[in-house]
Amino acid sequence: MSAPDTPRRTQAERSALSDKRMLEAAIKLMVERGVEKTTLAAIGQEAGYSRGLVTHRFGSKAGLFRQVMRWISQRWSEHLQPYVGERDGVEALAAFLAAHRDFAQQSPETMRALFALWFEAVSPASEMLPGVLEDHRRLGSRIRGWIESGIRSGSVRRDVDPGMATAQFLGTLFGLTYQWLADPRRRSLEQLLKGLETNTRRVLATP
Amino acid sequence: MSAPDTPRRTQAERSALSDKRMLEAAIKLMVERGVEKTTLAAIGQEAGYSRGLVTHRFGSKAGLFRQVMRWISQRWSEHLQPYVGERDGVEALAAFLAAHRDFAQQSPETMRALFALWFEAVSPASEMLPGVLEDHRRLGSRIRGWIESGIRSGSVRRDVDPGMATAQFLGTLFGLTYQWLADPRRRSLEQLLKGLETNTRRVLATP
DNA sequence: CCCTTACTTGCTTGCAGCCAACAAGTTTGC
């Protein structure tokens, strides 16, 4: 007879579970207190383990938050996928914005954690920057793809430079999300993204 | 006869000098290593004083960087002033972007420090956030003013919502600056801001 | 006037508390 609160697990299950718990605890605490004021000991204990396990598993504090970023980034990316479907051009961008809006509404803490990590990475000599740039590049490629196919299918103006339009679109998305993070009550993210959609249509769509 | 390397100074001069030296040292080190990896002891010694003076003067690490932010923010604001002059509407916004571009070119480290501090402030429970929001609000008011007077003078479309247009414009400015900070070599800030100007004209200007 | 004495302000040094990272030990699953 085994105690119901500690069922027998395989080693793989054990470490997968502790990984998940620690990542979730890290997100919870970093959203409450910020990365700097979140200690590794607190994360370990919030997750139900010892103060030392986090370091043992992820190597360092930076290593942990790199993992947090990858984890959320992946989930975000998967969430966006189905919204766009087979659309292209401006319609794909609009669907992408709707996905972003819904994700922020469904789990604002997760969104906050992801973007806080991205924004903190601009700090010079950041150990997270390479991963952030990788994420941005991937995201940029998808967006540029939609714009380019929009040009080919005629729904996007022919004189648009896809690379530049991508930078503008992503820049505005980041900037609006930043404003929402900094001061959530000033304007709703939904409203801000609606504005971006309108402007994107006006700038990119064929007349 | 007094030694040339230690001229006699009043108390006020002494502290003004040490303040300036410490703020400059803080900017230099935070641009090199990031805020987190910059120690108060290193700042004090870089400035030519003891490891303890920074805390004594500014109270805490957060207090110091609050002061750094105010200091740069003020200089930035003063730099922008003369560019705009008596312009309004889209022309004022274009002049503002030119000022931003020139400031970034003249002293990129200063710009980098200011925006890094702004972006780091989105971290929850940040002690700097109130000051950042204050800066943003002031900036937003000026921009909204230009847009509103542009509407009155007829150079900006009548159906534009000034508050929303301000949020979009500022958001894009932040987002593009973020991209430039994160990856300076990918696209020049000049190019990015040029794109913003074009889009702003397309969205706001009367046909 | 100037120069001694009392006082203020600027600055340094020593120390306590806290944290990340590492290493050695213990438990759990295979």
Add this chain to the structure above:
DNA sequence: GCAAACTTGTTGGCTGCAAGCAAGTAAGGG
């Protein structure tokens, strides 16, 4: 029994505080 998961002991380094020293300033008697 042995390898992987996890815990506990320890160290070096950093912030923030407080006590103390030194440079500057003001006031009174000659």
